[in-house]
Amino acid sequence: xxxxxxxxxxxxxxxxxxxxxxxxxxxxxxxxxxxxxxxxxxxxxxxxxxxxxxxxxxxxxxxxxxxxxxxxxxxxxxxxxxxxxxxxxxxxxxxxxxxxxxxxxxxxxxxxxxxxxxxxxxxxxxxxxxxxxxxxxxxxxxxxxxxxxxxxxxxxxxxxxxxxxxxxxxxxxxxxxxxxxxxxxxxxxxxxxxxxxxxxxxxxxxxxxxxxxxxxxxxxxxxxxxxxxxxxxxxxxxxxxxxxxxxxxxxxxxxxxxxxxxxxxxxxxxxxxxxxxxxxxxxxxxxxxxxxxxxxxxxxxxxxxxxxxxxxxxxxxxxxxxxxxxxxxxxxxxxxxxxxxxxxxxxxxxxxxxxxxxxxxxxxxxxxxxxxxxxxxxxxxxxxxxxxxxxxxxxxx
Amino acid sequence: xxxxxxxxxxxxxxxxxxxxxxxxxxxxxxxxxxxxxxxxxxxxxxxxxxxxxxxxxxxxxxxxxxxxxxxxxxxxxxxxxxxxxxxxxxxxxxxxxxxxxxxxxxxxxxxxxxxxxxxxxxxxxxxxxxxxxxxxxxxxxxxxxxxxxxxxxxxxxxxxxxxxxxxxxxxxxxxxxxxxxxxxxxxxxxxxxxxxxxxxxxxxxxxxxxxxxxxxxxxxxxxxxxxxxxxxxxxxxxxxxxxxxxxxxxxxxxxxxxxxxxxxxxxxxxxxxxxxxxxxxxxxxxxxxxxxxxxxxxxxxxxxxxxxxxxxxxxxxxxxxxxxxxxxxxxxxxxxxxxxxxxxxxxxxxxxxxxxxxxxxxxxxxxxxxx
Numbered sequence: 064x065x066x067x068x069x070x071x072x073x074x075x076x077x078x079x080x081x082x083x084x085x086x087x088x089x090x091x092x093x094x095x096x097x098x099x100x101x102x103x104x105x106x107x108x109x110x111x112x113x114x115x116x117x118x119x120x121x122x123x124x125x126x127x128x129x130x131x132x133x134x135x136x137x138x139x140x141x142x143x144x145x146x147x148x149x150x151x152x153x154x155x156x157x158x159x160x161x162x163x164x165x166x167x168x169x170x171x172x173x174x175x176x177x178x179x180x181x182x183x184x185x186x187x188x189x190x191x192x193x194x195x196x197x198x199x200x201x202x203x204x205x206x207x208x209x210x211x212x213x214x215x216x217x218x219x220x221x222x223x224x225x226x227x228x229x230x231x232x233x234x235x236x237x238x239x240x241x242x243x244x245x246x247x248x249x250x251x252x253x254x255x256x257x258x259x260x261x262x263x264x265x266x267x268x269x270x271x272x273x274x275x276x277x278x279x280x281x282x283x284x285x286x287x288x289x290x291x292x293x294x295x296x297x298x299x300x301x302x303x304x305x306x307x308x309x310x311x312x313x314x315x316x317x318x319x320x321x322x323x324x325x326x327x328x329x330x331x332x333x334x335x336x337x338x339x340x341x342x343x344x345x346x347x348x349x350x351x352x353x354x355x356x357x358x359x360x361x362x363x364x365x366x367x368x369x370x371x372x373x374x375x376x377x378x379x380x381x382x383x384x385x386x387x388x389x390x391x392x393x394x395x396x397x398x399x400x401x402x403x404x405x406x407x408x409x410x411x412x413x414x415x416x417x418x419x420x421x422x423x424x425x426x427x428x429x430x431x432x433x434x435x436x437x438x439x440x441x442x443x444x445x446x447x448x449x450x451x452x453x454x455x456x457x458x459x460x
Numbered sequence: 461x462x463x464x465x466x467x468x469x470x471x472x473x474x475x476x477x478x479x480x481x482x483x484x485x486x487x488x489x490x491x492x493x494x495x496x497x498x499x500x501x502x503x504x505x506x507x508x509x510x511x512x513x514x515x516x517x518x519x520x521x522x523x524x525x526x527x528x529x530x531x532x533x534x535x536x537x538x539x540x541x542x543x544x545x546x547x548x549x550x551x552x553x554x555x556x557x558x559x560x561x562x563x564x565x566x567x568x569x570x571x572x573x574x575x576x577x578x579x580x581x582x583x584x585x586x587x588x589x590x591x592x593x594x595x596x597x598x599x600x601x602x603x604x605x606x607x608x609x610x611x612x613x614x615x616x617x618x619x620x621x622x623x624x625x626x627x628x629x630x631x632x633x634x635x636x637x638x639x640x641x642x643x644x645x646x647x648x649x650x651x652x653x654x655x656x657x658x659x660x661x662x663x664x665x666x667x668x669x670x671x672x673x674x675x676x677x678x679x680x681x682x683x684x685x686x687x688x689x690x691x692x693x694x695x696x697x698x699x700x701x702x703x704x705x706x707x708x709x710x711x712x713x714x715x716x717x718x719x720x721x722x723x724x725x726x727x728x729x730x731x732x733x734x735x736x737x738x739x740x741x742x743x744x745x746x747x748x749x750x751x752x753x754x755x756x757x758x759x760x761x762x763x764x765x766x767x768x769x770x771x772x773x774x775x776x777x778x779x780x781x782x783x784x785x786x787x788x789x790x791x792x793x794x795x796x797x798x799x800x801x802x803x804x805x806x807x808x809x810x811x812x813x814x815x816x817x818x819x820x821x822x823x824x825x826x827x828x829x830x831x
Contacts, residue, residue, distance in 0.1 A: 222717050223696040251522075316539035404543045405491050405523030416524040420496030422689045 092117025274339025
């Protein structure tokens with residue numbers, strides 16, 4: 064937003080009062096000062112100092128009229144102050160804060176906050192507009208922070224889940240790749256990775272095969288009890304996992320599948336099938352049945368029709384269902400703990416015991432890798448979804 | 461007559477061959493259940509690696525499920541599908557499994573090797589044979605450690621377990637295990653009950669309430685842990701100023717991970733850890749397991765284990781063989797819970813008491829925690 068606001072002309076003649084922008088900046092300064100002060104055990108002093116300093120800066124900088132110079136000055140000032148408080152990391156945080164306050168002061172003072180809004184909004188509505196955005200941002204931060212914290216910790220040079228002083232000062236000796244090294248050289252982790260890479264694709268193949276057939280069958284209007292069958296097939300998604308797992312344990316034990324690869328693959332396929340059914344059914348809604356009739360009219364048998372006409376068109380749905388099935392199997396720990404035995408230890412299982420018996424940052428390294436893989440897979444799903452919409456003519460882009 | 465002799469001879473030969481075949485009929489795969497972490501690693505190095513080197517073709521799979529061994533063995537028994545061959549459990553769990561018939565009873569002198577000094581297995585393990593099913597490996601202790609740098613300025617270094625209950629001298633969070641065992645005893649000890657009367661007091665309603673009342677004084681300053689890996693992490697983070705854990709975990713954090721913790725050996729509670737063999741193993745698996753256990757619990761192997769972790773070997777004959785740490789080269793003797801310097805004030809854990817009262821006191825403790 065900051066980069067575009069420079070070129071935006073505020074609505075003609077609109078200028079907030081000095082008291083408004085000085086006051087609001089002081090308010091932000093007070094909150095910021097309290098947070099910094101709290102870390103130094105003096106929240107009240109921080110609060111007052113923050114408010115006073117920011118109010119003075121807002122007044123002075125706007126009065127000077129030199130926006131570009133003022134904002135660079137704020138960044139440099141923030142970096143210098145931060146450096147004295149907390150070294151390199153402090154300088155970076157300080158520069159970011161300086162940039163933010165520089166932007167905030169001129170955003171308020173020049174009335175840019177109204178630039179993109181319709182002119183008839185009351186001040187209360189403008190306030191709510193931005194409050195709403197801040198709330199959305201806070202929810203986003205709440206959701207993403209646990210994942211973001213894990214990533215730097217996985218480069219920890221120590222064997223604990225702790226941000227060491229060296230790490231906080233961004234010194235190179237506080238960081239290392241040893242936990243990644245451990246993951247790639249430790250035979251336990253490698254065996255677990257191998258098991259996961261064996262089980263997940265096999266379960267995915269089964270889930271995709273059965274799920275697609277079920278979805279196509281259930282989309283025929285002539286099938287009796289469609290809703291009941293559908294409900295049963297997607298029940299693994301609804302029934303609590305621990306119940307399915309315990310049931311599978313006793314059932315698979317009786318028929319000799321407990322503690323075998325086949326057992327784990329079948330259990331994971333059962334968990335993956337609902338995802339495939341749901342995505343493929345959704346794709347079939349947009350599928351034009353006259354195409355299959357046209358194919359039949361031209362002499363193609365149902366199998367040929369399926370592979371040459373229907374399959375290519377519903378492929379994005381099949382693939383995204385398959386990816387969900389893959390992630391389900393790849394991330395699953397409850398069912399495998401019951402259905403598998405130690406020989407089928409998968410990655411999540413290894414992480415689970417690692418977390419319980421020996422809190423080692425190798426888990427964080429693995430978690431970071433898994434997050435990266437999941438992001439790649441979900442990005443693929445999204446791209447396929449867009450392609451599917453384009454093919455069906457639902458969106459122009 | 462001649463015919464009879466021939467028949468007898470051939471019968472004997474057949475029996476002999478069958479016996480030989482029987483002796484060699486051993487499964488080549490073993491699933492061993494243990495605790496993971498440094499402890500399992502010490503078993504891997506001291507028992508499994510030498511055993512596999514002597515018996516090529518044998519493969520060992522570890523299952524880190526000792527924490528829930530009792531529940532899992534019950535489920536396996538119900539499903540009629542025993543997938544474990546050998547299970548490492550603490551003595552209290554072994555007693556429960558033995559009572560429920562889930563663990564096999566063992567003839568110690570027949571199954572285990574004699575001590576290096578010629579003593580029989582039963583004499584060598586002595587008092588540590590607390591159950592007919594339980595083959596002890598190590599003596600460990602639950603004890604406390606603290607961070608001197610987090611104590612208030614001028615506070616004396618804690619020298620008693622009662623520092624855990626002294627919020628005035630040592631303000632800050634502490635970490636204790638989320639179960640009544642050890643905590644109830646320490647609470648009574650620090651509430652002025654004499655050491656040899658603690659189990660008498662704890663056997664009464666009032667005594668249990670007294671212990672909970674004492675724990676209540678530090679309840680909001682206590683972080684409750686359930687896995688032994690948590691307290692070193694909490695202490696390293698500075699989340700707590702003192703914590704209880706197993707002495708091997710503290711050794712590993714202090715000596716191997718260079719953490720600046722101090723041990724508080726006062727009123728450490730000895731406990732035992734060892735093997736049980738699940739009841740109902742098939743013949744071939746059982747033969748392999750017996751062969752392995754005989755090897756893994758002999759005098760030398762138990763002494764070797766002490767080179768990887770600071771737990772005392774369960775055989776008396778192993779004690780003189782305990783040497784240096786395998787990687788760090790420091791003498792392990794002074795780090796053992798049984799070393800004279802550390803065991804000046806030991807609290808003797810009463811298995812029979814806890815076998816009788818565990819369910820009852822567990823329930824009270826959990827409902828107290830939830831209040």
